[in-house]
Amino acid sequence: MGAETIFFFLFGGGAILSTLGVLLSRNPINSAISLVVSFFFLAGIYAMLSAHLNAIMQIMVYAGAIMVLFVFVLMLLNFGDEEHEKPRLNPTQIISLLVGAALLIAMFSAATAFVDGSRQVFHPSMPPGFGGVEAIGHALLTSYVLPFEMAAVLLLVGIVGAVVVAKRRF
Amino acid sequence: MQDIPIYEFTLLGWIALLPLLGAIFNGILGARLPRALVSTVAAGAMGVAFILSIVAVWTLFQGRFEGADGHTLYGALYHNVFTWFEVGSLRVDFELLLDPLSAVMILIITGVGFLIHVYSIGYMEGDRSWWRFFTYLNFFVFAMLMLVLGDNLVVLFLGWEGVGVASYLLIGFWYEDDEKASAGKKAFIVNRVGDFAVLLALFLLVIYAGSLSVVELREWASTLSPAQVTALGGVLTAICILLFIGCTGKSAQIPLFVWLPDAMAGPTPVSALIHAATMVTAGVYLIARLNFLFVLSPTAMTLIAVIGGLTAFFAATIGVVQNDIKKVLAYSTVSQLGFMFLAVGVGSFFAGVFHLMTHAFFKALLFLGAGSVIHGMHHEQDIRRMGGLKDYMPITRWTFLVGCLAIAGFPLFSGFFSKDEILWYTLANVHLLGGVNLSWFLWFLALGTAFLTAFYMFRLYFLTFEGECRADEKTRSHIHESPLAMTLPLVVLAVLAGFGGFVGIPPVLGNALGGLPNVMHDWLYQVIGPGEAFFAYRFEGYGMAWMSMAAATASGIGGIALAWLFYGKPSDVPGAMAEKAAAVHRILSNKYYVDEFYAATVGRGVTLLGRVCHRLVDELLIDTLLVNGTARLMGFLGSVLRVVQNGQVQRYVAFVFLGIAIILYLVLR
Amino acid sequence: MLSLPLSWYLMLSATLFVMGALGLLLRRNAIVAFMCVEVMLNAVNLTFIAFSKYHQDYTGQVFVFMVIAVAAAEAGIGLAMIVNMFRHKHSVQVDEATLLRH
Numbered sequence: 001m002g003a004e005t006i007f008f009f010l011f012g013g014g015a016i017l018s019t020l021g022v023l024l025s026r027n028p029i030n031s032a033i034s035l036v037v038s039f040f041f042l043a044g045i046y047a048m049l050s051a052h053l054n055a056i057m058q059i060m061v062y063a064g065a066i067m068v069l070f071v072f073v074l075m076l077l078n079f080g081d082e083e084h085e086k087p088r089l090n091p092t093q094i095i096s097l098l099v100g101a102a103l104l105i106a107m108f109s110a111a112t113a114f115v116d117g118s119r120q121v122f123h124p125s126m127p128p129g130f131g132g133v134e135a136i137g138h139a140l141l142t143s144y145v146l147p148f149e150m151a152a153v154l155l156l157v158g159i160v161g162a163v164v165v166a167k168r169r170f
Numbered sequence: 171m172q173d174i175p176i177y178e179f180t181l182l183g184w185i186a187l188l189p190l191l192g193a194i195f196n197g198i199l200g201a202r203l204p205r206a207l208v209s210t211v212a213a214g215a216m217g218v219a220f221i222l223s224i225v226a227v228w229t230l231f232q233g234r235f236e237g238a239d240g241h242t243l244y245g246a247l248y249h250n251v252f253t254w255f256e257v258g259s260l261r262v263d264f265e266l267l268l269d270p271l272s273a274v275m276i277l278i279i280t281g282v283g284f285l286i287h288v289y290s291i292g293y294m295e296g297d298r299s300w301w302r303f304f305t306y307l308n309f310f311v312f313a314m315l316m317l318v319l320g321d322n323l324v325v326l327f328l329g330w331e332g333v334g335v336a337s338y339l340l341i342g343f344w345y346e347d348d349e350k351a352s353a354g355k356k357a358f359i360v361n362r363v364g365d366f367a368v369l370l371a372l373f374l375l376v377i378y379a380g381s382l383s384v385v386e387l388r389e390w391a392s393t394l395s396p397a398q399v400t401a402l403g404g405v406l407t408a409i410c411i412l413l414f415i416g417c418t419g420k421s422a423q424i425p426l427f428v429w430l431p432d433a434m435a436g437p438t439p440v441s442a443l444i445h446a447a448t449m450v451t452a453g454v455y456l457i458a459r460l461n462f463l464f465v466l467s468p469t470a471m472t473l474i475a476v477i478g479g480l481t482a483f484f485a486a487t488i489g490v491v492q493n494d495i496k497k498v499l500a501y502s503t504v505s506q507l508g509f510m511f512l513a514v515g516v517g518s519f520f521a522g523v524f525h526l527m528t529h530a531f532f533k534a535l536l537f538l539g540a541g542s543v544i545h546g547m548h549h550e551q552d553i554r555r556m557g558g559l560k561d562y563m564p565i566t567r568w569t570f571l572v573g574c575l576a577i578a579g580f581p582l583f584s585g586f587f588s589k590d591e592i593l594w595y596t597l598a599n600v601h602l603l604g605g606v607n608l609s610w611f612l613w614f615l616a617l618g619t620a621f622l623t624a625f626y627m628f629r630l631y632f633l634t635f636e637g638e639c640r641a642d643e644k645t646r647s648h649i650h651e652s653p654l655a656m657t658l659p660l661v662v663l664a665v666l667a668g669f670g671g672f673v674g675i676p677p678v679l680g681n682a683l684g685g686l687p688n689v690m691h692d693w694l695y696q697v698i699g700p701g702e703a704f705f706a707y708r709f710e711g712y713g714m715a716w717m718s719m720a721a722a723t724a725s726g727i728g729g730i731a732l733a734w735l736f737y738g739k740p741s742d743v744p745g746a747m748a749e750k751a752a753a754v755h756r757i758l759s760n761k762y763y764v765d766e767f768y769a770a771t772v773g774r775g776v777t778l779l780g781r782v783c784h785r786l787v788d789e790l791l792i793d794t795l796l797v798n799g800t801a802r803l804m805g806f807l808g809s810v811l812r813v814v815q816n817g818q819v820q821r822y823v824a825f826v827f828l829g830i831a832i833i834l835y836l837v838l839r
Numbered sequence: 840m841l842s843l844p845l846s847w848y849l850m851l852s853a854t855l856f857v858m859g860a861l862g863l864l865l866r867r868n869a870i871v872a873f874m875c876v877e878v879m880l881n882a883v884n885l886t887f888i889a890f891s892k893y894h895q896d897y898t899g900q901v902f903v904f905m906v907i908a909v910a911a912a913e914a915g916i917g918l919a920m921i922v923n924m925f926r927h928k929h930s931v932q933v934d935e936a937t938l939l940r941h
Contacts, residue, residue: 004843012851019855019878022871023862031871035878042881049848051888054903058881061907066877066914073918074870077925091813092821096864099828104857106834111849113838131892131900139897140904147901151908158912166919818934820864820872827860 007048015041032070039063050131174269174696176385177233179247181226182266185276186315188219193308200301212304213287216311220280227273243696244270246385254324260376267321267384271697274523275318275455278530282447283311285659289538290439292655293545303343303437310336314448318455323372323382326456330368330420333449334361340444341436350435357429364419364426371412378405384459391462392700399466410463410470414477417453422504423511424481428765430504434496438541441496446503446533451526454510458519461701465517472603475515475596479612479619482508484762486622490629491748491758494551495540498630502577503533505619509592512616516602516609517705518595519698520691524674525588527690532576532585532667536627538660539570542652543634547645553630558639562649565657567635569664574631576667578624579726584671586723589620591676594718598707606708613718617725624729632737678715848889856882869921869931873914880910 018041021034039062046055129135140148192215200208230244237243247268254262268276287307294303313332320326335358342354375382379390399406417423422430433445444450457464457474464471482505489501506529513522544551546563560567576583579590597613600606639646651657674690675683709715736744748755757763814825855878862875884903891899925931 008843008847008851015851016854016858019858022874022878023858023866028868028870031874035874038878039881042885045848045851045885046888049888049892051891051900051903054884054888054900054907057904057907058884061911062877062881066911069914069918070870070874073922076922077870077931092816092818092824093865096820096824096861099824099831100857100861100864102831103827103834103860104853106831106838107853107856108850109838110834111846111853126892127895130895131897135897136900136904139901144901147905151905154912155908158915161912162915162919164919165916166922820867820933824864827864 004048007044011041011044011048014038015045028074029071032067032074035070036063036067039067050126052131053133053136054131174243175233175245176248176267177229177245178249179226179229179268180249181222182247182249182268182319183251185219185222185226185280186266186312186319188215188222189308189315190312191215193305193312196301196308197305200305203301205300208301208304209287209291212308213284213291215308216280216284216287219311219315220277220284223273223276223280226268227277230268230270230273237696241695241699242692244693245696248321254322259380260382262322262324262382264325265321265383266319266325268319269697270693270695271455271458271523272318274527274694276315278527279311279314279318279448282530282534282663283314283443285662286439286443286447286534286538289442289541289656289659290437292653293439293541294437295653297437299343303340306336306339306343307440307443310340310444310449314452317452321384323375323384323387326384326459327365327368327372330416330452330456331365333444333452334358334365334420337361337433337444337449340440341433343436343440347435353429353432353435357433360426360429361419364416367412367419368416371409371416374405374409374412378402378409387460388462388700391466394466403467406463407467407469410467411473413456413460413464414453414470414474417456417511418477421450421453421507421511423453423477423508424484425764427481427485427504428768431497431500431761434494434500438496438537438544441500442534442537442541445500446537447530450503450507451510451530454507454514454522454526457511457514458523458698461514461519461698464514465701465704468601468603471515471517471601472608473515474511475602475612476608478508478511478513478515479596479615480508481505482512482619483615483622486619486626488758488761489626490622491755492626493554495543495553495556495630495634496537496551498553498626499533499536499540502536502623502627505623506533506577509589509616509619512596512612513592516592516595516599516612517702518591518599519701520674520694521588521591521595523694523698524690525585525592528576528584528588528667528670531663531670532573532583535569535573535660535663535667536577538656538663539566539573542566542656542660543570545652545656546649547641548648550641550645553633555640555642555645556634557637557641558635559649560635563635563651565651565660569657569660570635571631572664572668574627576671577627578730579620579722580624580730581723582671584667584669586726587671587674587676589726590719590722591674592616593620593722594676594678594715595707597714597718598709599705600708601705617721620722621725621729624726625733628730628733629737632733636738637740676715676719678712678719681712845889845893849886852882852885852889854882855879855885867932867934869924869933870918872933873917873921876917877910877914880906 015038018034018038022031022038025031025034039058043055043058043063046052046058192212195211196203196208226247230247233245234242235245249266251264251266254264256262287304290303290307294300297303310333313329313336315329316332317326317329320329338354338358340354341357342351345351345354372382375387379387381387381390394402415426419426430445430450434441436445464474485501485504485508489498489505492498492501506525510522510525510529513519513525542563543556543559543566546559546566547556550556572583576585579586593613593616596616597609599609602608602612604611639649641649675686675688677688680686680688760766814821859875859878859882862878863872866872866875884906887899887903887906889899891897891903921931928935
């Protein structure tokens with residue numbers, strides 16, 4: 001068992017467990033904290049997959065910025081333990097569980113079937129600097145400069161939209 | 171029979187189109203336009219159509235030439251508007267044809283129609299639905315023109331149904347009155363019975379002749395060999411009888427005459443135009459038009475003659491005891507139509523059409539005169555409350571008298587000539603299945619009818635115009651002569667009814683007067699000649715013809731004289747007679763209980779059928795199974811689908827994911 | 840060192856995605872449901888990165904970059920809407936947002 005396997009199970013298991021925490025904790029604050037933890041584990045997996053820039057962005061933007069926004073909102077609304085969901089099984093939940101099972105089966109079979117078995121293993125050697133800031137930045141500002149700029153516009157629109165929607169009267 | 175040349179003539183379309191345009195214009199805009207404009211458009215469309223008709227007939231007349239057998243032929247004007255439909259080998263063109271027969275008809279329709287439009291301007295004054303009236307009237311004329319101009323029987327049938335609709339609309343014109351509305355329905359339903367038979371006849375024609383074009387049918391009939399005629403005998407008889415059943419509906423013959431007296435519920439100009447002059451004669455026209463077909467079936471011809479004769483007589487007997495001025499005229503119309511059918515039944519299509527024309531003149535005149543009286547008397551229709559109107563309404567009185575003389579067959583008035591022709595041909599023909607005895611029987615029947623006709627018409631005249639006025643004071647103070655718009659058509663029609671007969675001077679008279687031609691017969695020869703050629707007539711020379719004419723004249727004058735005796739001066743004879751023959755009087759007053767008989771048999775039967783259909787088809791099949799069943803099915807499906815659409819976001823999202831899962835399965839499969 | 844097959848990463852991603860989906864379907868708190876959307880986005884990102892490495896192509900990673908940008912914008916607006924909803928209903932229960940149902 002190589003180091004990669006160990007790290008895969010460490011990070012993967014951690015991500016699954018902390019995501020379970022998101023789903024199951026009663027208090028939304030706990031959910032948010034669990035989600036941050038989950039993001040950290042996923043960042044580890046990204047790093048294993050030579051996506052270093054994305055691993056760092058995952059921590060900085062997702063865990064750092066987006067989740068902070070979530071927590072801010074939670075504290076702003078301050079409904080505390082108001083949500084006491086009774087563990088009753090209503091039709092929606094039954095349907096949801098069935099759908100979830102169906103989706104899981106479908107995606108698992110997709111995961112195994114999509115790539116044929118003999119070539120499932122990754123290429124052993126990686127080009128130097130793959131997934132680094134320089135490589136991604138270069139790609140972003142050459143081949144993908146248009147989507148990049150559009151993402152910038154989208155964020156601007158997002159800012160304006162958020163302000164407008166959250167305003168007291170509109 | 172040589173071929174008849176056919177000339178293309180586009181104007182024909184316009185003759186029919188003008189009234190339709192008038193109807194459309196008034197129908198859409200009439201309610202918002204001033205009355206004067208509405209009536210001008212309606213009457214103007216008719217006037218222009220009349221002028222165009224004259225132009226068309228003149229064109230036809232110009233094309234005359236001498237045929238192989240020495241008779242003058244005129245050819246025909248033809249216009250194919252468009253091909254209506256083409257199914258298999260059957261091709262139906264929307265084709266119009268003007269030959270001497272339809273020429274007579276369009277002149278009557280547009281000419282009398284125009285006069286009646288003008289008359290209506292006066293008569294309908296002040297009616298709330300003025301525009302509706304003119305719309306219907308124009309539409310009627312359009313349909314009637316389709317009927318007589320259509321060369322294809324399908325086009326003819328379109329007009330046939332169209333006049334039925336127009337008649338229904340106009341009888342029930344004052345639809346707020348239940349009785350009038352149901353009179354319209356009665357007319358329509360009774361007509362439908364006949365129309366159905368016509369439809370069946372058309373189907374048979376398609377099967378056996380393969381065409382519905384009159385021109386082609388005529389060719390087909392002329393190429394049939396005697397052997398073929400014998401072989402097809404049953405079918406031909408069936409076709410002719412079915413067509414005749416249609417005629418009994420449209421032209422109010424036994425057994426389908428019951429609607430016409432009730433149809434008097436409509437405005438009087440309508441009664442004059444539709445239920446006297448034009449529409450009800452459609453049956454006679456149809457038989458004259460298809461004479462080449464009818465002559466192939468002696469059975470059908472005999473039936474037509476007998477039905478015609480019987481209808482003429484029975485309607486006349488009913489007419490004797492009616493007290494409503496319009497009802498008298500209605501039964502008189504039925505009776506005169508019977509005369510026409512008698513004429514075509516005995517093979518004298520000329521006499522039928524000739525009587526159709528003179529009848530159009532004098533009956534339109536009589537109806538319009540009656541309308542004028544009703545107008546002047548403020549909608550009083552009972553002749554027992556009239557009398558002495560000659561001082562109040564001189565024009566109406568004189569023109570009405572002309573009409574009465576014409577219908578009574580007073581010598582030299584138009585009815586005299588046409589009625590004499592019918593009597594003569596009835597007596598002289600030798601083709602009826604019953605032989606000479608049947609001829610004599612029908613001749614006496616017709617003679618009796620002529621007598622009764624003269625009697626009840628002059629009863630009507632004397633009770634209305636002569637003697638003391640029996641109206642109450644209030645009404646009497648208001649009696650007035652009608653406006654010019656109404657009297658002018660009366661005068662014109664009186665001239666036509668008076669002198670219109672001279673176009674058809676019978677050979678017996680013409681010969682005696684130094685070879686005067688029978689203009690009408692020569693004109694129609696092209697259409698009816700081949701039909702008449704089928705028949706032989708007995709009696710050489712003119713002896714029996716003089717006898718028949720003398721008998722007809724005597725019965726007419728006798729009827730007038732009797733009416734004068736009974737009603738010309740105050741007398742208690744009629745009352746006494748009614749009391750002595752109370753049973754007869756009651757039967758006649760109740761119109762032989764035909765309506766009651768129909769109500770008890772057909773009406774009850776249909777009601778029963780209707781109830782069964784209502785229970786089974788309507789309530790069970792349609793209501794329960796189809797309507798509510800559909801609703802319940804939809805409700806059930808809805809309750810199933812509501813699971814998907816419960817308004818909760820998460821439920822929706824669940825199904826989105828389900829969709830993704832399904833798509834994934836499908837992609838991977 | 841790189842010995843794990845691609846399908847393992849994909850299965851991890853699928854597991855996370857389904858967990859996020861179930862959370863979205865089952866949790867009635869709008870904010871938690873929203874977090875679950877983020878989980879799903881991350882699961883998808885993982886797939887992108889795995890494939891990116893497998894094909895040795897940057898495109899997947901660039902796509903993840905875009906996804907993060909979109910997620911940021913979405914979080915901003917989504918949370919603003921939740922704040923607004925809370926103002927109107929004094930609750931962030933998803934099943935109470937039924938104004939468009941009737």
